[in-house]
Amino acid sequence: MPRIVKDPEVRRQELLDAAEKLFGTKGYAGTAVSDIVREVGVSQGTFYYYFKSKDEIADAVIDRAVERGLAEFAPIADDGGLSADRKILRIIAHDRRGFDHGRMGGLFSRIHHEENAFLHQKLLARVVRKFAPVFARIIEQGKQEGCFRTDKDAALAAEFLLTGYQFWLDAALFRWNEEELEARLTAIGGFIETILGAEPGAFDLKRIKEREN
Amino acid sequence: MPRIVKDPEVRRQELLDAAEKLFGTKGYAGTAVSDIVREVGVSQGTFYYYFKSKDEIADAVIDRAVERGLAEFAPIADDGGLSADRKILRIIAHDRRGFDHGRMGGLFSRIHHEENAFLHQKLLARVVRKFAPVFARIIEQGKQEGCFRTDKDAALAAEFLLTGYQFWLDAALFRWNEEELEARLTAIGGFIETILGAEPGAFDLKRIKEREN
Amino acid sequence: MPRIVKDPEVRRQELLDAAEKLFGTKGYAGTAVSDIVREVGVSQGTFYYYFKSKDEIADAVIDRAVERGLAEFAPIADDGGLSADRKILRIIAHDRRGFDHGRMGGLFSRIHHEENAFLHQKLLARVVRKFAPVFARIIEQGKQEGCFRTDKDAALAAEFLLTGYQFWLDAALFRWNEEELEARLTAIGGFIETILGAEPGAFDLKRIKEREN
Amino acid sequence: MPRIVKDPEVRRQELLDAAEKLFGTKGYAGTAVSDIVREVGVSQGTFYYYFKSKDEIADAVIDRAVERGLAEFAPIADDGGLSADRKILRIIAHDRRGFDHGRMGGLFSRIHHEENAFLHQKLLARVVRKFAPVFARIIEQGKQEGCFRTDKDAALAAEFLLTGYQFWLDAALFRWNEEELEARLTAIGGFIETILGAEPGAFDLKRIKEREN
DNA sequence: TATGAATGAGCCTTCATTCAT
DNA sequence: AATGAATGAAGGCTCATTCAT
Numbered sequence: 001m002p003r004i005v006k007d008p009e010v011r012r013q014e015l016l017d018a019a020e021k022l023f024g025t026k027g028y029a030g031t032a033v034s035d036i037v038r039e040v041g042v043s044q045g046t047f048y049y050y051f052k053s054k055d056e057i058a059d060a061v062i063d064r065a066v067e068r069g070l071a072e073f074a075p076i077a078d079d080g081g082l083s084a085d086r087k088i089l090r091i092i093a094h095d096r097r098g099f100d101h102g103r104m105g106g107l108f109s110r111i112h113h114e115e116n117a118f119l120h121q122k123l124l125a126r127v128v129r130k131f132a133p134v135f136a137r138i139i140e141q142g143k144q145e146g147c148f149r150t151d152k153d154a155a156l157a158a159e160f161l162l163t164g165y166q167f168w169l170d171a172a173l174f175r176w177n178e179e180e181l182e183a184r185l186t187a188i189g190g191f192i193e194t195i196l197g198a199e200p201g202a203f204d205l206k207r208i209k210e211r212e213n
Numbered sequence: 214m215p216r217i218v219k220d221p222e223v224r225r226q227e228l229l230d231a232a233e234k235l236f237g238t239k240g241y242a243g244t245a246v247s248d249i250v251r252e253v254g255v256s257q258g259t260f261y262y263y264f265k266s267k268d269e270i271a272d273a274v275i276d277r278a279v280e281r282g283l284a285e286f287a288p289i290a291d292d293g294g295l296s297a298d299r300k301i302l303r304i305i306a307h308d309r310r311g312f313d314h315g316r317m318g319g320l321f322s323r324i325h326h327e328e329n330a331f332l333h334q335k336l337l338a339r340v341v342r343k344f345a346p347v348f349a350r351i352i353e354q355g356k357q358e359g360c361f362r363t364d365k366d367a368a369l370a371a372e373f374l375l376t377g378y379q380f381w382l383d384a385a386l387f388r389w390n391e392e393e394l395e396a397r398l399t400a401i402g403g404f405i406e407t408i409l410g411a412e413p414g415a416f417d418l419k420r421i422k423e424r425e426n
Numbered sequence: 427m428p429r430i431v432k433d434p435e436v437r438r439q440e441l442l443d444a445a446e447k448l449f450g451t452k453g454y455a456g457t458a459v460s461d462i463v464r465e466v467g468v469s470q471g472t473f474y475y476y477f478k479s480k481d482e483i484a485d486a487v488i489d490r491a492v493e494r495g496l497a498e499f500a501p502i503a504d505d506g507g508l509s510a511d512r513k514i515l516r517i518i519a520h521d522r523r524g525f526d527h528g529r530m531g532g533l534f535s536r537i538h539h540e541e542n543a544f545l546h547q548k549l550l551a552r553v554v555r556k557f558a559p560v561f562a563r564i565i566e567q568g569k570q571e572g573c574f575r576t577d578k579d580a581a582l583a584a585e586f587l588l589t590g591y592q593f594w595l596d597a598a599l600f601r602w603n604e605e606e607l608e609a610r611l612t613a614i615g616g617f618i619e620t621i622l623g624a625e626p627g628a629f630d631l632k633r634i635k636e637r638e639n
Numbered sequence: 640m641p642r643i644v645k646d647p648e649v650r651r652q653e654l655l656d657a658a659e660k661l662f663g664t665k666g667y668a669g670t671a672v673s674d675i676v677r678e679v680g681v682s683q684g685t686f687y688y689y690f691k692s693k694d695e696i697a698d699a700v701i702d703r704a705v706e707r708g709l710a711e712f713a714p715i716a717d718d719g720g721l722s723a724d725r726k727i728l729r730i731i732a733h734d735r736r737g738f739d740h741g742r743m744g745g746l747f748s749r750i751h752h753e754e755n756a757f758l759h760q761k762l763l764a765r766v767v768r769k770f771a772p773v774f775a776r777i778i779e780q781g782k783q784e785g786c787f788r789t790d791k792d793a794a795l796a797a798e799f800l801l802t803g804y805q806f807w808l809d810a811a812l813f814r815w816n817e818e819e820l821e822a823r824l825t826a827i828g829g830f831i832e833t834i835l836g837a838e839p840g841a842f843d844l845k846r847i848k849e850r851e852n
Numbered sequence: 853t854a855t856g857a858a859t860g861a862g863c864c865t866t867c868a869t870t871c872a873t
Numbered sequence: 874a875a876t877g878a879a880t881g882a883a884g885g886c887t888c889a890t891t892c893a894t
Binding site: 476 | 856857858859860861
């Protein structure tokens with residue numbers, strides 16, 4: 001086989017891309033290292049030149065996904081001209097749009113698969129740990145702006161809502177059908193609103209959809 | 214070598230017991246069928262006489278665990294002399310006691326293990342689907358009694374809170390340390406209370422603990 | 427493939443036979459487990475049903491070889507009608523005959539191979555530890571009979587001579603050519619004689635050969 | 640990454656040093672080429688610039704060790720003012736001192752390791768072939784001086800004793816404990832003495848130790 | 853009902869070596 | 874003289890499952 005040398009960082013990303021795709025398609029256990037290297041078109045040895053083990057690439061895939069998600073939402077979170085409730089609305093809308101466009105999972109996650117509990121869990125903890133602080137800051141902002149009337153700890157509220165959002169809306173996990181999912185999508189807005197003490201209808205996801213159009 | 218014949222139902226339960234114990238200890242993937250039969254003291258063949266596959270016994274283990282949980286909480290849920298908020302308090306307290314006594318997991322689940330995502334997920338859907346109706350009924354009761362002031366759909370609220378409870382408090386999942394867990398344990402009472410529109414302090418888990426003593 | 431069930435002990439011996447043959451032919455490292463099972467005509471899984479690892483079968487092969495050697499020489503060592511020096515002569519002669527008949531190695535060992543140092547060493551320690559006591563007893567006998575005039579410790583002398591015999595005559599190890607080997611074969615008789623204080627010519631291996639014919 | 644150019648001979652020695660150290664620590668098979676280059680801080684390619692293969696560096700390591708040993712003992716062997724028995728005593732004492740100072744192996748060898756049979760054997764043949772002539776000359780000297788009363792062939796006696804010494808005292812090989820090793824250390828002096836026809840006590844290694852102090 | 857020998861596919865990983873730069 | 878990315882063969886081992894008895 002022709003020996004094609006590439007910039008290491010490029011190779012690494014290729015491997016990560018392939019792994020992410022396959023993990024999402026066939027699951028972690030269902031994906032063999034040989035599948036990954038075949039996808040990329042490199043040798044088995046090359047894989048182990050870049051990653052110490054299959055487990056390590058899983059971690060790397062997840063880390064990258066989380067970072068990517070963080071980067072995606074940072075502009076919204078840091079936008080000085082937005083009120084706290086608008087920020088949250090936008091983030092949810094953004095996430096939902098991804099969701100509606102065939103990305104399987106809930107918040108920030110594109111590595112869902114029916115039999116992919118392993119990665120899903122790995123991802124979860126990291127998502128919550130990384131994103132909760134961002135949300136917490138938004139919640140704090142809202143409390144100061146007066147649009148969130150609550151005395152709950154912002155960080156814990158962020159964690160709790162994130163966890164519920166991440167899991168409850170995970171169709172692959174609960175095997176919700178479309179209708180069931182729709183109902184929960186609507187309901188969760190209300191729960192967020194209640195927990196944060198926002199004004200009624202602030203997170204009405206139906207209104208969001210309409211606005212999007 | 215000695216061929217010991219037992220009542221089929223007894224054998225089946227022995228196998229389920231062994232599987233539950235090992236799944237909880239070593240995880241699903243980490244437990245080989247050979248481990249299970251060794252634990253029980255029967256042959257590989259016997260296993261496949263009772264269960265079509267390893268997957269099937271996993272389902273059976275989970276089903277049994279859920280039924281057991283349901284049976285455990287039914288008396289509380291059906292107690293005609295208890296107000297809705299007391300019922301929920303009791304259920305949480307009961308669950309916590311199990312938790313404090315070395316049962317690893319959150320609600321109703323004794324099959325937690327750091328590397329047991331597969332079973333954990335299988336369990337979750339069933340727990341939520343099975344228990345949510347029970348909780349929903351309690352919530353309805355509370356709304357009628359007036360102690361829960363909310364117009365949210367009882368079934369969905371039950372699902373959402375159950376999901377959050379089940380996952381957020383899963384120390385194995387998030388790797389919470391004791392202190393972190395304690396903080397979340399306290400906080401979740403407030404979230405339940407807010408969602409259900411109960412009076413402040415109704416689900417203060419600290420008070421629960423004190424009462425228990 | 428047709429599933430052929432055999433008595434476990436028979437299967438085990440078949441595997442040991444194949445392993446011994448292949449280890450001797452291609453060396454330990456050079457022999458793959460797949461080679462062994464192909465030779466026997468069973469599946470890879472069957473191998474691991476009988477042996478936990480490749481290492482374990484190596485130990486078993488060696489143990490069996492040592493036991494076999496021990497059994498081969500026991501009748502001579504225990505022969506009540508033989509003087510000590512005749513016993514040693516016979517043992518050497520017996521061993522040499524094996525040697526001349528294509529068994530590659532030195533004493534009791536049929537697992538020699540140019541690149542088989544690993545097994546060779548494993549074997550050595552066990553040979554020396556197991557056979558030395560037998561020889562020691564013969565030496566004691568000789569001391570009492572008066573044909574061995576020495577005050578050396580029988581056990582240590584046995585060990586030392588066995589070690590020298592085992593290694594020095596190992597053609598695969600030193601790459602002796604035939605002539606060189608012949609010379610050492612002759613010389614070692616004299617060293618044994620001197621160490622044991624036997625009468626001159628007692629272990630003249632040339633005379634042995636002649637007698638054998 | 641920084642490309643450091645060194646005198647080729649220096650580089651070669653660095654590689655040999657690293658290889659010798661690692662072979663002695665982790666064994667030949669247990670040492671990867673990548674371990675060696677990491678130790679030195681050069682690239683894989685550099686290794687293959689200096690040595691054609693892993694095998695070749697093993698040979699080189701052994702050659703160097705043997706030459707070093709030879710150089711170490713030459714002054715004693717060539718010392719015109721020493722009697723033959725004193726020379727042998729000194730050589731053994733010198734070797735023992737190395738032994739006592741943590742060099743693992745027996746005579747001249749610092750490449751011992753429990754799982755290092757491969758190198759050990761490679762070394763042995765060369766040690767015996769190279770050192771035997773030196774010893775043979777000392778033995779001849781002793782025969783002429785009259786302190787060794789034997790008619791055995793000096794070269795063969797040297798070989799035989801060297802072989803026994805090298806292997807019997809190899810604690811890693813036989814897994815002798817300290818006490819067992821001590822006993823064999825004492826005994827081997829007697830065997831050398833007997834084979835060479837030296838006067839009783841000539842090679843009493845206990846006396847050697849005392850003299851050393 | 854129960855046994856346990858037998859299957860076989862498949863997987864992760866290691867590592868000596870090559871070669872374009 | 875040196876780099877380090879890339880190769881690819883090979884190998885040990887696990888384990889769910891089957892089946893003759």
